[in-house]
Amino acid sequence: MVFITKLARIGFQAARQLHATPLATVQGRSFHLTSLLAAERRYTNNHEWVELVSGNKAVVGISSYAQESLGDVVFAQLPEPNTELKQNDECGALESVKAASEVYSPVSGKVTEKNAQVEDTPALVNSSCYEKGWLFKVDLKNPQELDTLMTEEQYKDFVKGSADH
Numbered sequence: 639m640v641f642i643t644k645l646a647r648i649g650f651q652a653a654r655q656l657h658a659t660p661l662a663t664v665q666g667r668s669f670h671l672t673s674l675l676a677a678e679r680r681y682t683n684n685h686e687w688v689e690l691v692s693g694n695k696a697v698v699g700i701s702s703y704a705q706e707s708l709g710d711v712v713f714a715q716l717p718e719p720n721t722e723l724k725q726n727d728e729c730g731a732l733e734s735v736k737a738a739s740e741v742y743s744p745v746s747g748k749v750t751e752k753n754a755q756v757e758d759t760p761a762l763v764n765s766s767c768y769e770k771g772w773l774f775k776v777d778l779k780n781p782q783e784l785d786t787l788m789t790e791e792q793y794k795d796f797v798k799g800s801a802d803h
Contacts, residue, residue: 751775
């Protein structure tokens, strides 16, 4: 984990160069940067995720569990660029045919971009919540907040525990 965190800090260009080469080969298996960085996606107990993409720049979306729980998303209201957010601020909304849900910011920072495609085609959240269906990008104000969020493994346990009740 420490290696991955340090790797995220070396910058986007260096990370892209590393992406072209396997990081390690163990018993004939290669491990690439993208699979390691995906493990660094962090989650909130409100089912938002945040992923560091380079430096202090991050992408925010909702989890697969959240989009499945919502059902077919038909409307998305996302925060405008230049909006200053604090961790856990309500910053948007998603509506589906069966429910409405607020979106909360998993981190503090300034919104640099919203995913206009999601506002135009909200179903992207259902079909590709981790790739094309991201919600907004943010410049992190306090990167240490990422450490307060759940890892993918912790989140899976959290969701499993929620389903058991």
